[in-house]
Amino acid sequence: MTVQQLRRVVVPVANETDARQTYESIRQHVAPDVLIHVVHVIEKAGGAPDKAPLGARQRQAETVFEQALETLEPIGYKVETELRYGRDIIDEIRTVVDEHDGAVIAFVPRESSRLHRVLTGDKTRRLATVGDVPVLVLPEDTS
Template sequence: MTDLMARPVVPVASETDAENTYEVIEPYLDADSKPVLINVIEKAGGGIDKASVEQREEVAEASFDVFRSLAAADGVSVETEIRYGTDIADAIEDAAREFDATAIAFVARGGGRLVEFLSGSVRTKLTTENDLPVVVLPRT
């Protein structure tokens, strides 16, 4: 384990994302690592939400379960946190500060330059408008 990965905040969006993320982050963790998994439930900010909050909380908990079971097999314990907000990157940053994280570590989820430009990519915001260490893990 590196000091950078002693207590990372690790965003996960789905069961598949949790499995992929664990596969990539596992070599950097050990029994002394204390990752904090986070799932941000994006609120539409006055618009219509895509799914109910309850449905999205179920997805978050299922994601946590996948990561937690893989980590437990390697002797790594994790904390989990569901956050709510209109800005995913801000919610991740806030969690990292509150949990005294050593880094924010995530697997980039794709999307071309046009999508990134139009959506104000979470990845871009975390890596360019953030003063915390960020580890962008390779996609599997």
């Protein structure tokens, strides 16, 4: 199945592995005549210590953006990238959708343990159920 007639697809990515899986799934399931708006959110702890040094997290964002350009642009996708900072990743993604008139949010869900979901909240569920923009949950590339 190919998704067609989308203006802008907002694609949140968390890290290099997530980005690689997501971009491969996009190549298989999203027509290349859309704009892919890749967003990486650096979660700020709001007073608590951050999870990793800011410089390392910014370099990670640069890497996932380079992956998008190298993987998707050569086969016809238009790609935009955006780095965001915020205390709530899902709120930041929703803000990107609103600010850029996103037609859909597309992502490959990352596996996590039940304990991880309980402690950190189920981001996949929140992303798919909060808001009025359609969400395309892409399958992980199995080839």
